Amino acid sequence: MMNKLKSAVVWLAGITLLTQVAVAALPFPWLGDDNQMPTLAPMLDQSKPAVVNIATRSEVRIQDNPLLNDPFFRRFFNLPEQQQPRTRQAQSLGSGVIVNAKEGLVLTNNHVIQRADEITVSLHDGRSFQAEVVGSDPATDVAVIRIPPENLTALPLADSDSLRVGDFVVAIGNPFGLGQTVTSGIVSALGRSGLGLEGYENFIQTDASINPGNSGGALVNLRGELVGINTAIFSPGQTGNIGIGFAIPSNLVKQITDQLLEHGEVRRAYLGVQMQDITPELAQAFGIEKNRGGAVVTNVIPGSAAEKAGLKVGDVVTAVDGVSLVNADNLRNTIGLLMVGQTIQLEIIRDGKAQTLTAEVTEAQRSAATQTGEVHPKLAGATFGDIEPSSPAYGKVEGIMLYSVQRGSPSWNAGLRSYDIVTSVNRQPVNNLEQFKQMVTNQPELLLNIVRENQAMFLLLR
Known part of the structure; x- marks a missing residue:
């Protein structure tokens, strides 16, 4: 089932939200008593200038058959010596969001700019700038680029932790290179992970009509605040949009952005354990419910936060800070999204008895x-x-x-x-x-x- 799920998640250069929303009954603050039709236009007039189109250009090497690089093979078939490697020009389109007008900082997806040799940012008013990469984090698919801070408009960041399923949201982006496009929908689910889409996942799910070109675009609330960066869709058999889209929450984006600006990279939290999923057989062996989610500890790294917290081999970690775990990947994902130095509560089962341990996660130590x-x-x-x-x-x-x-x-x-x-x-x-x-x-x-x-x-x- 999981393999089918992962195969159905489609990477796109874009995202938008489109769901027919019954807005007539909404208590919009700009509605008056003059029987005017309800509209999102006042909010969008303030938000749209902060969303940009991103075009990238890169030189891609054309990969030859490896046999053609074998000197013996070339001599045997009397092939001429190869000249310089062949290349081709590649172009792509995406979207971005200005979040700091004074410094010209633009948020987008890492996969939009990852291999780009040249990045062009086009503004809502028709101006274009060449951008430089400040930093990126492939594990969460967040990137920060910079353009000249010349009369820019920025989007304020909302607290994505306050989102609720059913909240109305609006997406702004550049689908298929058509130009800035606005669509709307609701928050369908929160905390989506285990999709095999990123190294670390905690997505907002929306009923979005998402199309290529919208990756890196803005997901905003009805106050015009940024709640997420649109990233991908779920599409079984690559049949196109079916109303399931994913966005990176603004709080996670801010956490990654702050680290990229301060350190030039992301310093990830590290617990110091190796783990595996709980199977029905292991559940029986460790004296827990067969359908109980969690991860069993198979190794504790000496001197790690896990050892200091008292974790032992054979412990079954069932929750972190009160949030139940599904499997070992869920635990690794949860830890990897924490801030270095953060103190957490680990709910475990040891010898069939429930316990709670306190751990202060440290920074992952990079190997030599x-x-x-x-x-x-x-x-x-x-x-x-x-x-x-x-x-x-x-x-x-x-x-x-x-x-x-x-x-x-x-x-x-x-x-x-x-x-x-x-x-x-x-x-x-x-x-x-x-x-x-x-x-x-x-x-x-x-x-x-x-x-x-x-x-x-x-x-x-x-």
Whole structure:
């Protein structure tokens, strides 16, 4: 069932909300006694100038068959030596939201600008600016870009924790590149996770008619405050919109944005446990209800917040701060969205008895990372390291993580991007950072097998 659910979630460059709303009976504050028709226009007149269109341009390397890069194969078939790698120009469209007019800060989705060499932001009044990337977080799909702060309008942020199912919301974006478009709907559900869409998920669900081009656009309440950043839709069999859309809550967006502005990256909370899902068999073995959700602790990292809190192997974590857990991914997701230093209450079952433990989550310790430019010139500008326990890929993918890559560097020009996972070098599996450094040293060319956004691909660096 979960595989079907994940396969039905469709990545789009866009989002909008469209549901026919019976607004006639709503107590809108701008309605008078003159029998005027109810309208959202006054609120939208204030909100629309803060929503922008984003166009990106990037140079994408055309991937040849790996056999064509094998010297023996080329000699055997008398193929000419390859010239410079072939490339093509790629363009995409999305949306964004101005949240700080004085500093020119624009929020959007990471997948809108992730591989862009050039980002153009077009305003509601027809002006266009070139944008620079301030920072991005692929794990939550949030990105912050900056444009010149010239007579801009910003959207105020609402408290998304105060949202309720049934609240009316409005989406503003740029579907199919048509230009700014407004649609409306309601909040259908809150706290959606486990969709396999992001590394860390806590979505607002809306009955949205969402289309390509709206990713990064604004989901606002009837006061014109930003409650979420629109991101994706649920579409079984990719049949198109069926009225299930997802947005990143404004409180989570603000938390990520603050960290990107202060640190240039997101510092994630870390509990320090390894876990697995509770199965009916394990539930019986640990003396809990068969249908009880949660995660069983299989390992406690020495010196971690979990050890200090008193967690032990075999404990079953059933809730965090009173919110019940479904499975191990739910626990990892919950911890990863916390602030470093936050104190939490863990409800556990130990030896069949319920207990409550208090833990103060710490910052995830990054494994030793290295700038690889000195090891191989084609890797200049990239920082690699072992996959961290806090990463969604930990324990699922064998390889090493590319934690950062400088724009315009040899690594960037070769097609490498932040959070790529290298699984092999010249067809040899990679297990850790030290092995990787040895494998790339003194190699005239590198054929890297990488995993990016759950898809595998080859990159040739020569």
